[in-house]
Amino acid sequence: MNDTATRGRTTPSREAILDAASTLMSRHGYAATSISRISTACGLPASSIYWHFGSKEGVYLAVLQRARQALVAGLPGTVVPGADVPRRLTAFLSAVAEVFDRHPHDLRLLVGISMLEETACSAARAELADYRLALRRWLADSLGSVFGVPGTAAPAEDLAGFLLTIAGGASIARWFEDPDASLPVGDLHVALSALARSRGVLDDAR
Amino acid sequence: MNDTATRGRTTPSREAILDAASTLMSRHGYAATSISRISTACGLPASSIYWHFGSKEGVYLAVLQRARQALVAGLPGTVVPGADVPRRLTAFLSAVAEVFDRHPHDLRLLVGISMLEETACSAARAELADYRLALRRWLADSLGSVFGVPGTAAPAEDLAGFLLTIAGGASIARWFEDPDASLPVGDLHVALSALARSRGVLDDAR
DNA sequence: GTCTATAAAGTGATAGAC
DNA sequence: GTCTATCACTTTATAGAC
Structure with a gap:
């Protein structure tokens, strides 16, 4: 992979290649998605793909x-x-569910990274870390706002971690058994309230 | 894949091949694990692998x-x-955490299935369904025992689904950021108690 | 059951005309 | 920017001796 990745930011052909690659890679994973398959899917020859991106x-x-x-731009x-x-918790959870439903294949894309060789693709690994961190920060800050504490407070961080785990698990469940499943917002309301109470950031009153 | 898969159930060489394949496939995924790499990892030629298993x-x-x-045999x-x-909930959750820790790579293995072509490998898909169903049944029956209701009752099934989601999410978190992370048993105790209460299978008393 | 050798197809990547 | 043509390599899988 060379610096050709910085050429021509948003040309139509570049987007067409990314659309095809995105679909194939989220469906079959990185290794199983060959350049030739991307090529036939988007109608452009392999050499165009290499011209735009330099390597697989x-x-x-x-x-x-x-x-x-796309994810970060869509976060409220x-x-x-x-x-x-x-x-506030109800409003927040429905916002989370909406983001969750709008990005149905992102986890499948990210999973591909962790299957790569340890030695290779450190740029992709950094991208993964950024992705997860952006989500976690948004969750923690929003939860802080919900419970009236700073987003950097321990309870907010803890609940964000818990929620991120659930989102990952729900994503797994969605692609393993029910493609249309969303987040269990009702149960999440109950569970997060109880966890907040156990951390002293929510009164015992219902 | 032909019926050679049923030959020689537990010969040492067969196990050696499976050990190597298991490690490589859980680390890099199905597509990125070639027969030749399995061959060099276990020291047997490719033709032996084909003799034992017929195909990749x-x-x-x-x-x-x-x-x-191995998983089913290890369930209490x-x-x-x-x-x-x-x-009982504490005892159950520590049992779940133990199973979780004992099978650190299973999800990575299972994820490989859902990356396969839709047309191919229906046997592997059936295996995946069996795997998930066995876990879910065990969770539901155990939770029924914890709360004193039948394992087939709706609350037990619901909580089992919730717990399976968390386990999947924790597995994701484990391989994405912290390989040594286990289940958050403390938080799970709080969350599952609250969910049980919301379903009327647990008194309001702490 | 394991070995060597090899066939047939697909892979990532590049050269050079236009 | 896109095209055709191609190289060097790896892939799955098989044939046949031992």
Whole structure:
């Protein structure tokens, strides 16, 4: 992968290649997605793909970057509206569920990274770390707003970690058994309230 | 994949091939694990692998079957010991965490299946369904024992689904950021108690 | 059951005309 | 920027001696 990755940011052909690669890689994984299959899927010859991205890893990196940018751009603000904690929690969880539903294949894309050789593709690994961190920060800040504590406070960070775990698990469940499954927002409301109470950031009153 | 998969059930060479394939496939995925790499890893020629398993898919299927059998054989009974619900829940969750820690790479193996072509490898897909179902049944029956309801009751099934989601998510978190992470048993105790209460199978008393 | 040798196809990547 | 043509290599899988 060379610096050709920085050429021609948003040309139509570049986007067409990324669309095809994105679909194939999220469906079959990185290793099983060959350049020739991307080529036939988008109708452009292999050499065009190499001209745009320099290597197969370059294609992958660009796919990941585009996915992260789309996710981050679609995140609502971290100031959650609502009169009291239960209402704010409900509003927040429905926002999370919406983001979750809007990015159905992202985890499959990310999983591909961790299957790569340890030695290779450190740029893709950095991209993965950025992706996960951006989500975690948004969750923690929003949860802080819900419970009226700083987003950097331990309870907010803890609950964000718990919620991120659930989101990952729900993503797994979605692609293993039910493609249309969303987040269990009702149960999450109950569980997060209880966890907040156990950490002293929510009164015992319902 | 032909019927050679049924030959010589537990010969040493067969096990050596499965050991190597299991390691490589859980680390790099199905597509990135070639027969030649398995061959060099276990010291046997490619033709021996084909003699034992008939095809690459045959190797994969055998790896999955062995993993499921090992998991199922290691599950404790579904009658959970303990004087009251909180104690039984604690005992159950530590049993779950132990199983979780003992099978660190199973999810990575299973993820490989869902990356295969839709048309191919229906046997592996059936194996995946069996694997997940066995876990879910054990969880539901054990949770029924914890809360004193039948394992087929809706609350037990619901909580089992929730717990399976968390286990999947924790598995993701483990391989994405912290290889040594286990299940958050403390938080799970709080969360599952609250969910049980919301379903009326646990008194409001702590 | 294991070995060597090899066939047939697919892979990542590049050269050079246009 | 896209095209055709191609190289060097790896892939799955098989044939046949031992």
